[in-house]
Amino acid sequence: PRSIMITLGVSTAIYVLVVGVMMGVVSHEELAHTDVPFIFFADRLFGSWGRWAGIIATIMASLSAFSVTLGASARILYALGRDRHFPMFFARLHPKYQTPDISLAVCAGIVIIFSSSGIVKFVASVSDFGYLMGLGIINYAVIPLHKKMPNLRRPFQTWFFPLVPIIGVITTWMFVPALETRSFFLGGLLTLIGATIYLTKPENRAEFREIPAEIAERTRLLISRLRRRQMRVLIIGGKRQGQSIANRLLAKDEVRIMFRSAEHQITFIEEDQILCDEIERRFSVPIFHGDGTKKEVLEQVGVENIDVVIAASEDDGSNVIAALQARQLGLERVIAVVQDTEYAQLLEENNVVAISAPWATAAMVESLLDRPALAQLFEFGIGAASVLDVMVPAKSHVSGRPIRDLQVPKECVIAAIIRDNQFVVPRGETTIEEDDQVYFIGPAGVIRQACDNFMREN
Structure with a gap:
């Protein structure tokens, strides 16, 4: 903003000085002709x-x-x-x-x-109409946006709000009637057509959302398989976990460019002012300063502006509340990071994807968004699968036994094993050892049975 104001001031001063010199050399009557x-x-x-x-x-x-x-x-x-x-x-x-x-x-x-x-003057007049109308609408939009999203962090603060936007609307629109009549009507017609198209788009009008949910979901999955599209992601919680997810989703390297059509658009909700400043410096993304568990804060972000919600604070309870609030607002794809397996069933019943693998959360979220084939395989998009982990105790009956000899429910699979901070690919001959961190993928209820089985002592 400072550069804009300096540029505006310098260019205005130069313009006025040049016009002053011209008027001093040549009379205004001659210049007018x-x-x-x-x-x-x-x-x-x-x-x-x-x-x-x-x-x-x-x-x-x-x-x-x-x-x-x-x-x-x-x-x-x-x-x-x-x-x-x-x-x-x-x-x-x-x-x-x-x-x-x-x-x-x-x-x-x-x-x-x-x-x-050959109609340059008419085209210029139509262009002026669009430019002036656009500036007026932008100035006006500042007022409802401040009221609708009071928690959104704004690096540039408008002085004397709402007086400055009102003056901006008046000073731009007052010149519109002075344009050519043809451009006034043509520009107005184009504006009306654009507004009609915008308001009748399904994502902008609730009454156009009557397509059966199942058909819409199948269509979305089909399109996702054909082309991975840019996702608008809301991350609730800006501490280590939330920043790790954002960093993963915004990362640019040869592999990610190959698998992505574009960067994901990230928006944060964070209650801590210091963390908001840190996120702003690091990511330069929209940040809503507020409590992500509050419905009014989520409403300010706007359901129509978000494809995926990720509740990634450090508190399980807050993540569960935020995820359920997002589901109540009508968001279809909601992910919650929780460490307590007791929350998994509640989240599953409300079609929320539960992830409880802290070492791999960011990678899992990236896979859910960038690899829709995996999402379809486990039906992540409708919350039918969860990822949970268990630490194998010293006296567990599974300790020292290969995976093929264990009774693991057929509805779930052992996805990974972390042993001494090293990743172990689980195969049939892989032996489970004490203190192994074992990760399961499947329905939450079935996963709990598998976890209880691995925790059972001899």
Whole structure:
């Protein structure tokens, strides 16, 4: 914000000074009758070489403004694709330059078509209408957003709120009636069409969500298998576990780029102010400062803005409450990190995925989001599977016996063994030893039976 204000102040000062010099050299009546006042002024002041210098400066300024405007337009198109208001291919980034190349090409094509149409003034007037209306809407949106999301951390604080946004709305919209009548009606028609499309999208209107849940879930899984899409992830809890999950989901390396279409979008809810500052410095993502177990805080984030909720605080009880609150708000994919196996059945009954492997939580969450085939295999998306662990006691009857000789319920599997801080791949001939950390995947009730069996002494 400081750079924006400095740039705005310096450019305004230069503009006023240049206009002042022009008015001092050439009368305003003469300037009013020319389409290129700066070049006219340079020619009058310096002669022919001044005219050419003015022409070159005007061309350079126009190209600079065109480059900035084209980049901004492409980024808007990219954001619309990223948020799924437009097809997702608009959100594709160039693999080398990390720029929205498709959006840039589309915007450049539109500019070329309108520039060659011969109606430049009309197009400029329509563009002014869209720009002024957009600025007014942005200023107005600040007011309801502050009321709807009071807990969202905002790095830039608006002074004299809500007076400044109101002034912004008035000063932008007051120029709209001065535009050409044709552009006013065409721009208004396009705005109306855009608003209609936005409001009738299923994710924006509750009455359009009457598709049977089972069909919608099967369709989602099918699409996920065909293309791994970007997920909007809400992490409740910003301590070690929550940050570990975010770091894993935002990590960039050759393997993850191969398996991902784009980065996941992360949002945090954290109650501790110091942790909020740390998360902001580390991840630069939206942060809601508040209690993630409170329904009103979750409502501020917005169900329509989130695909997956991960309750990852250090307290099991808080994670269970936050997960159940998210389910009550209608969120389909909810994951809770819990260490106490007693919570597993409660979470399973409410279609919440329970993860209780602290050493592998981040990797498991990444697999659930980036590898939908695994989610379909265990039906993670509807909360039918959980991951629980047990420490094998010294006198357990399974100690010293190979896995193939143990009675493990067929509904669950031994997913991993941690022995002396080393990962052991469980196979039929693998021997269970005391103090092994054994991890099971399966329905919570069946897993508890397996855990009780492994805890039973000779």
